[in-house]
Amino acid sequence: MPMKTDFKVLRVDLTTGNIQTELLSEDFYKRYPGGKALAGYYLLREMPANTEPFDPENVLILAAGLLTGAPVSTTPRYVVAGRSPLTYAVGSSEAAGYWGPELKQAGYEAVIITGRAENPVYLWINDQEVEIRSAENLWGRTTAEAQAMIREALGDEKVRVLQTGIAGENLVRFAGLTNDLRHFNGRNGLGAVFGAKNLKAVAVRGTRRYQEIAHDPDGLRELGRKLARQVRDNPQSWELQHRGTPGLIEPLNVSGMLPTRNFRQGAFEQMEDIKWEAYEKELLIARRTCFACAVRCKREVQIDGKPSEYGGPEYETLASFSSNCGISDLHVIAKANELCNAYMLDSISTGVTISFAMECFENGLIGLDDTDGIELRFGNADAMLAMIEKIAKRDGFGDILAEGSKRAAEKIGNGAIDYAQQVKGQEVPMHEPRGKYNVGMGYAVAEIGADHLIVAHDTMFTNPDSLPFRNAAPLGITQAEPARSLSDEKVRQYLILENWNSFENTVGYCFFGPAPRGFIHPDDVLASINLASGWNMTFDDLLEIGERAVNLHRLFNVREGFTSKDDDLPKRFYEPLENGFLEGESIDHDLFLAARAHLYQIKGWDPETGIPTRPRLEHLGLGWAADLLNL
Amino acid sequence: MILYAGGYLAFYTPDQNPEMACVLADQVPLRDLLSEIGIPAAEVQLVILNGAIVDLEQTYVQNQDVVKIFPGVDGG
Structure with missing residues (x-):
């Protein structure tokens, strides 16, 4: 054994x-x-x-x-x-x-x-x-x-x-x-x-x-030591160690991809107040890490002069409560993060559900009578903090928002669903799909609803000489493609990257470890698996592990009645961005649906329904699941 | 001129400091300046010259300029 x-x-x-x-x-x-x-x-x-x-x-x-x-x-x-x-x-x-x-x-x-x-x-x-x-x-x-x-x-x-x-x-x-x-x-x-x-x-x-329990404990330890040394030699992990994910604010803002005011805009005019340098000056007191990890991407912050018991806001939290809600006070954002963690709310869904309600309020779909007297407008920090409390306790209007933006929109009516930025009911994270089309594809087709960690992001594969691109070559990505493209090659890359991330989520790797997002070359990822297990696996085996997991999740959804209609983006992303570097840009819906059909096809799924076909399931060793669903 | 190397591009600067002042004798291609500093042009995806987005290959810089450069931005 x-x-x-x-x-x-x-x-x-x-x-x-x-x-x-x-x-x-x-x-x-x-x-x-x-x-x-x-x-x-x-x-x-x-x-x-x-x-x-x-x-x-x-x-x-x-x-x-x-x-x-x-x-x-x-x-x-x-x-x-x-x-x-x-x-x-x-x-x-x-x-x-x-x-x-x-x-x-x-x-x-x-x-x-x-x-x-x-x-x-x-x-x-x-x-x-x-x-x-x-x-x-x-x-x-x-x-x-x-x-x-x-x-x-x-x-x-x-x-x-x-x-x-x-x-x-x-x-x-x-x-x-x-x-x-x-x-x-x-x-x-x-x-x-x-x-x-x-x-x-x-x-x-x-x-x-x-x-x-490891097959080759000495070899695994040696690999671990080598990789720990590489953290400081790799620009991506160096960046995570020094700034953590809050370092994303400024580059996303200048790229026109910082979700602002419920995704209407891609640039926040008060970005200087929330970018990394401000975070470092106003909040940061220490850096922390996870089990046995040399990257150390976690931040410790102070609130009101005291260390927070809950760590500091990550990029997703930072953006969802700041630019997305039109708020620029970092201390408020840190407080919002603390409230979410003390009551244990998902900070992405909380921020995007509140920004949804802010847009409803500003457009007159709800008023003070609905919001317990709270002026729920973009930029109102007190209102945002109050609403977090209300959601966690299902108090007053918080009871409606606690249902998530989709159900809240159905309750509010009058077209409120157009303001709910969600897929399958889950709120969209802080990455603008109008600038990264494969990220948008991931939002749409992911079995778990909109999520930003389904594939490595498009912007890493636009220059064939860049480090992330070169590190992706062993996975089969050898042709640079624009971030705003849904060519057949781009869809092919999507499939590889989705299976790779799914493999990471199966074996326990963090998104910040393996290349192309992280510092660990795919050869070393493969080595880590084989040193731990002794299974002599290949890259194809690793990608197949990821694909098998995706198919299992898809079959769960198929059994529960989900169809290709559920694999689509909110209307907003087919409409033009209002400002920033990508002002006026939108995703062509027809083009998107055609690319989705192509993706289904190369996954071995029915191109119309998105249901896995028996031959592909049997190839993956999931014939038992095809039997279970009578496919 | 002031050069700000955003994102992981700061890794390549002297002292790994994102902001640096450069004294230029004359107008120079930005690509040449980055090469001299040690920042790989292949990693630069976005260039902002005095507040406007420009093309790296077409950009010349001089002493009074403020230049910000960024790599391709991923998530997390």
């Missing part, structure tokens, strides 16, 4: 309190090596069709990946999956930090949680000892309070706590999860699924080192 582990999965039924473990075969794990792929397998196999997201039958999967916790930078990630209460599609959200490696150290590849506890509980995994404990005293607490109380109760400051917050307890449809208060499974509302199950947290402590 190349890997020295028995691939253990923990099953917890919260209704009965039953706790079991099961072992996976290595052959099985090789096809579904953790994360997105393993979660996709179990969701399709074990969740009954038409399960309501808040019903006990919703299956929650917490899955580490093959590499999660390895001594290699950028491999701390894990997936939380289930049916999303925001999209009603497959829900799958990754996070970094420390929880995933700790789960692996406790000896588990995944935890499968079903049922609903009668009263609030948390799960305590202490190596092989597993216990369901009361969380009644934790309900209603901020995430910082709850984490401190759990650690105190367990008598161990090093316990890693994955938890939902007050927003999840209140079933806010875009409530997320946090581990160590600074790392977030933000998207898809899976924190509300925790809340619906009366599950406050999953606390973990483990003692098994990754080196005990």
Whole structure:
């Protein structure tokens, strides 16, 4: 056996309190090596069709990946999956930090949680000892309070706590999860699924080192050391270490791609107040990192002169609450970030839902009578902070916005849906698709709804001599293409990049690790897999792992009635941008739909319906899934 | 002139400082200046000369200019 582990999965039924473990075969794990792929397998196999997201039958999967916790930078990630209460599609959200490696150290590849506890509980995994404990005293607490109380109760400051917050307890449809208060499974509302199950947290402590299970521990350690040295020699990881993601504000603004005022505009006139240099001066106090990662892209900030318990805003949070809501006060943005993390709201969906409401207000679709007397206009910082509180607590107008922008728009009516920037019900992140067409394609077709980490972004592949482009060559990207193009070659590149990211989300790699976005050359990515597993895989194998996971997610959606009509962008992106470098630019809808049909076709899916075909599924070893859906 | 190397382009500047002052004897092609500093032109995707977006290949700079350069911007 190349890997020295028995691939253990923990099953917890919260209704009965039953706790079991099961072992996976290595052959099985090789096809579904953790994360997105393993979660996709179990969701399709074990969740009954038409399960309501808040019903006990919703299956929650917490899955580490093959590499999660390895001594290699950028491999701390894990997936939380289930049916999303925001999209009603497959829900799958990754996070970094420390929880995933700790789960692996406790000896588990995944935890499968079903049922609903009668009263609030948390799960305590202490190596092989597993216990369901009361969380009644934790309900209603901020995430910082709850984490401190759990650690105190367990008598161990090093316990890693994955938890939902007050927003999840209140079933806010875009409530997320946090581990160590600074790392977030933000998207898809899976924190509300925790809340619906009366599950406050999953606390973990483990003692098994990754080196005990690796096929070639010495080789893996040596590779990890080499890669740690490379962090400072690579411009992309150097940038992440020095500035973190807030460094994106200025270049996106000058490129006309900084979402501003609910995506009407691409440039923010007060950008100088929110760019990296201002962030560094006003907020930054320290840098932090995730498990065993030399990149150190996390920021620590101060609010009102005191260090925040929740870390600093990332780019997505920064843009969604600043330019997107027309607000330029960094201290307000840091406060908004803190509120989201204390109550555990997805900061992207929160910001974009509030900007949606601001546009509704400014256009007279709602008024002070609707908003509890709050002047919900772009630029009103107090209104934005008040609305975050209201959403988390489902108070007044916040109860409507807690449903997400799509449902809120349906309730408001009068064309409000045109102001809801969402796909499949999930709010669009902070990257302007009118400047990056493949990013737009990812927003449209992603099974989880709009997300910015579906493919590496178009702007990295426009110059054949640039470092990101050269590093993508082993993946099969050898022809430079404009960012604003949907040529057949561009669609082909989309497919490669989607499968590559899906592979990363399966095995536990962070988006900032492997090239082309990160500093790790694909040859070293492949080496890390083979040193860990001994499986002698090829690039094609890695891409196929990613493709298999995408197909599993697609099949989940097909079973739930999703069609190609759900794979489209909001109307706004087919209309011209109002300002900035891309002023007047829009995406041609017909061209976009033609490119989407071509994408379906080269995926081996029906070009009209977007449903995977049996031959492609059988090629991927998913004949069982084709049988399940009668395809 | 003032040169601001945005995004990861600051990695290539002396002291890895994004902003630097350059004293020029004469008007020079921006591409040549970047080459002298050690910033690969292939990594430069956007050039702003005195507030206006320009084409790197057509751009000459002189002492009173303010130039900002940026790489292709990805997400995260």
